[in-house]
Amino acid sequence: MAERRVRLRDVAERAGVSVGSASQAFGRPELVSDDVRERVLAAAHELGYPGPDPAARRLRTGRAGAIGLIFSERLAYQFTDPASPPFLRGVSLAIQQAPTGLLLIPDSRQRDEATRLVREAVVDGFIVYSVPQNDPRVEAALARRLPVVTVDQPRGAETPFVGIDDRAAARSAAEHLRGLGHERVAVLSFVTTLEPGSTLQLDITVERLAGYEDGLGDAWDPALVRTCRPNAPEPARAATLELLREPSPPTAILAMSDILAFGALEAAGEHGVPVPSKLSVVGFDDTPGAAHATPPLTTVAQPHEEKGRLAAEQLIDAIERGGTREPSRTLLPTELVVRGSTAPPG
Amino acid sequence: MAERRVRLRDVAERAGVSVGSASQAFGRPELVSDDVRERVLAAAHELGYPGPDPAARRLRTGRAGAIGLIFSERLAYQFTDPASPPFLRGVSLAIQQAPTGLLLIPDSRQRDEATRLVREAVVDGFIVYSVPQNDPRVEAALARRLPVVTVDQPRGAETPFVGIDDRAAARSAAEHLRGLGHERVAVLSFVTTLEPGSTLQLDITVERLAGYEDGLGDAWDPALVRTCRPNAPEPARAATLELLREPSPPTAILAMSDILAFGALEAAGEHGVPVPSKLSVVGFDDTPGAAHATPPLTTVAQPHEEKGRLAAEQLIDAIERGGTREPSRTLLPTELVVRGSTAPPG
DNA sequence: TACAGTAGCTGAAACGGTTCAGCAACCGTA
DNA sequence: TACGGTTGCTGAACCGTTTCAGCTACTGTA
Numbered sequence: 001m002a003e004r005r006v007r008l009r010d011v012a013e014r015a016g017v018s019v020g021s022a023s024q025a026f027g028r029p030e031l032v033s034d035d036v037r038e039r040v041l042a043a044a045h046e047l048g049y050p051g052p053d054p055a056a057r058r059l060r061t062g063r064a065g066a067i068g069l070i071f072s073e074r075l076a077y078q079f080t081d082p083a084s085p086p087f088l089r090g091v092s093l094a095i096q097q098a099p100t101g102l103l104l105i106p107d108s109r110q111r112d113e114a115t116r117l118v119r120e121a122v123v124d125g126f127i128v129y130s131v132p133q134n135d136p137r138v139e140a141a142l143a144r145r146l147p148v149v150t151v152d153q154p155r156g157a158e159t160p161f162v163g164i165d166d167r168a169a170a171r172s173a174a175e176h177l178r179g180l181g182h183e184r185v186a187v188l189s190f191v192t193t194l195e196p197g198s199t200l201q202l203d204i205t206v207e208r209l210a211g212y213e214d215g216l217g218d219a220w221d222p223a224l225v226r227t228c229r230p231n232a233p234e235p236a237r238a239a240t241l242e243l244l245r246e247p248s249p250p251t252a253i254l255a256m257s258d259i260l261a262f263g264a265l266e267a268a269g270e271h272g273v274p275v276p277s278k279l280s281v282v283g284f285d286d287t288p289g290a291a292h293a294t295p296p297l298t299t300v301a302q303p304h305e306e307k308g309r310l311a312a313e314q315l316i317d318a319i320e321r322g323g324t325r326e327p328s329r330t331l332l333p334t335e336l337v338v339r340g341s342t343a344p345p346g
Numbered sequence: 347m348a349e350r351r352v353r354l355r356d357v358a359e360r361a362g363v364s365v366g367s368a369s370q371a372f373g374r375p376e377l378v379s380d381d382v383r384e385r386v387l388a389a390a391h392e393l394g395y396p397g398p399d400p401a402a403r404r405l406r407t408g409r410a411g412a413i414g415l416i417f418s419e420r421l422a423y424q425f426t427d428p429a430s431p432p433f434l435r436g437v438s439l440a441i442q443q444a445p446t447g448l449l450l451i452p453d454s455r456q457r458d459e460a461t462r463l464v465r466e467a468v469v470d471g472f473i474v475y476s477v478p479q480n481d482p483r484v485e486a487a488l489a490r491r492l493p494v495v496t497v498d499q500p501r502g503a504e505t506p507f508v509g510i511d512d513r514a515a516a517r518s519a520a521e522h523l524r525g526l527g528h529e530r531v532a533v534l535s536f537v538t539t540l541e542p543g544s545t546l547q548l549d550i551t552v553e554r555l556a557g558y559e560d561g562l563g564d565a566w567d568p569a570l571v572r573t574c575r576p577n578a579p580e581p582a583r584a585a586t587l588e589l590l591r592e593p594s595p596p597t598a599i600l601a602m603s604d605i606l607a608f609g610a611l612e613a614a615g616e617h618g619v620p621v622p623s624k625l626s627v628v629g630f631d632d633t634p635g636a637a638h639a640t641p642p643l644t645t646v647a648q649p650h651e652e653k654g655r656l657a658a659e660q661l662i663d664a665i666e667r668g669g670t671r672e673p674s675r676t677l678l679p680t681e682l683v684v685r686g687s688t689a690p691p692g
Numbered sequence: 693t694a695c696a697g698t699a700g701c702t703g704a705a706a707c708g709g710t711t712c713a714g715c716a717a718c719c720g721t722a
Numbered sequence: 723t724a725c726g727g728t729t730g731c732t733g734a735a736c737c738g739t740t741t742c743a744g745c746t747a748c749t750g751t752a
Contacts, residue, residue: 055410405737
């Protein structure tokens with residue numbers, strides 16, 4: 001079967017014109033006469049020509065018409081994180097303006113498969129979204145010599161950067177609890193490196209821990225820090241139950257995400273500890289569910305959508321300007337949103 | 347500035363080998379001697395060669411290494427719909443196996459811009475996700491003569507199809523209310539066509555309306571159908587308030603999405619109508635928030651993630667098999683999840 | 693020493709377009 | 723009639739790879 005693919009050359013031949021004219025008929029119709037254009041289009045139709053091959057056009061013109069998005073975690077997992085949709089919404093807003101496509105690059109179990117995908121992506125630039133330090137995919141992206149914009153982490157990337165001041169944001173949450181009078185404050189943390197002992201460090205975890213420590217001052221107690229993996233309610237629930245069962249349980253909990261905070265609330269309910277009178281909980285992200293939780297969650301709001309939009313806009317801008325540009329650094333504001341899940345220790 | 351791009355030819359020259367060998371050194375290292383491979387890699391390093399150009403490779407090999415995803419609505423809006431993340435999670439699961447990239451194709455204000463993006467996408471196939479009938483982007487995708495899989499709608503697509511039986515699912519929700527004894531049942535519906543009077547029909551809306559009618563039987567009253575646009579709580583809230591203010595208000599509401607149902611719950615609260623004792627509400631989708639709503643929402647669960655996974659798997663399969671295949675039709679099961687938002691009329 | 697077999701390299705032909713210099717034909721004007 | 727100016731078409735170069743037929747040089751065996 002598989003009859004030969006129809007090429008522009010075939011169309012030109014059938015229409016009785018040169019391939020050059022045939023190409024114009026599709027790409028720059030104003031350059032050819034009506035007569036030629038119609039003949040070409042008719043021939044294309046008769047032959048079932050699917051239109052100029054994108055790959056070939058790309059090769060010649062040098063523009064891919066898409067930007068690549070490199071995520072931290074497995075792609076599938078990424079879509080369980082409530083922070084992703086607003087971020088992607090922001091990115092979408094920007095690429096609809098261009099307009100340009102968005103290529104999601106999945107992670108893969110094998111590290112080298114993953115970097116291969118980065119090397120082979122047909123894109124004009126990359127957004128690196130919250131990726132650990134020393135991730136080989138970032139190096140692969142940089143090696144492509146295309147414009148790259150980093151979001152959230154890695155912190156030290158030699159590219160334009162868009163993010164928040166995680167340390168200050170975490171500090172504000174901790175100070176809030178401290179101001180209420182809490183002395184025993186536990187922390188539900190993300191992992192600090194992706195695999196134990198690896199160099200794949202997650203900068204924002206480190207930053208936020210530092211911020212919590214800043215804000216808690218002498219109330220900071222490393223023994224009350226629990227690492228939750230993955231970022232889901234269940235591990236947080238388990239960790240919280242464990243904390244509550246201790247001889248002198250914490251009176252407040254700082255969670256690095258709302259998701260973790262939800263797990264904590266769940267555990268408190270199960271254990272019969274009323275929130276906020278006996279236990280205060282602070283989240284991070286201000287996801288849509290936070291306001292509707294019971295009790296409504298006190299949390300640190302950060303502008304996910306804005307991050308996505310700015311990152312994509314900066315990238316598109318860099319692509320259009322032809323790349324080179326000194327690394328800029330955009331830190332967006334965060335805000336502590338005080339709701340019903342925090343109160344003085346009771 | 348802009349020193350000339352480094353090509354494989356330059357690397358070969360520097361390493362003192364033919365371009366053929368240089369190509370092998372990258373792509374099929376087992377075919378060249380260690381000596382050549384090392385010389386090539388060293389030369390590449392010295393010259394700052396970013397690796398074989400993906401566009402050129404694609405042209406030559408004929409594989410794009412990515413699949414395209416065509417959404418119904420503006421991309422940005424799409425990420426406000428809670429059904430999208432699980433769907434994308436399913437797609438991600440499948441493409442991580444391959445592995446292959448996922449190109450999101452944004453809609454654009456101008457219709458022709460949008461179809462241009464479809465025509466120019468460097469992909470091996472398309473997933474059409476919940477797109478209206480006669481959408482020109484679907485035609486553009488079909489014209490590419492690449493494998494296409496349709497999800498949800500358009501219903502009549504001449505491609506493999508993955509979806510649910512929307513009519514039966516809606517009927518089950520309506521029958522539930524009917525079984526509880528409700529006589530006056532309102533419906534919060536999606537729009538039926540994208541623009542008023544256009545031929546861009548949304549099949550699932552039509553199907554679900556038919557299902558509601560089936561299930562309600564003689565209790566079906568077209569005057570109690572309200573169209574909510576967009577799919578967001580606010581329009582549903584407004585419509586519900588309006589319904590509740592009528593002389594003889596409905597005792598139950600069928601909503602085409604949980605999002606709409608949430609708006610209805612909100613309105614009921616505002617209007618002082620207790621749910622479920624004075625007003626029953628049924629949603630659709632069983633989104634994560636449904637179980638935690640107050641009261642917990644009775645809703646029709648549908649397997650979004652499964653849809654995404656199956657669609658992507660079928661597409662990848664078709665691509666690997668070289669395309670041709672008779673259109674299959676996969677209808678996934680739905681389930682009415684009865685929670686606390688429905689009760690006999692009181 | 694002769695010869696078959698193998699490993700490794702070269703060179704050129706695709707892949708399917710876009711772009712552009714150059715040319716032919718035609719127009720209007722003096 | 724001569725001539726500058728348009729308009730529209732052709733043909734070929736080029737984009738940067740991969741692939742493969744064919745060649746060379748070497749290895750091992752009889």
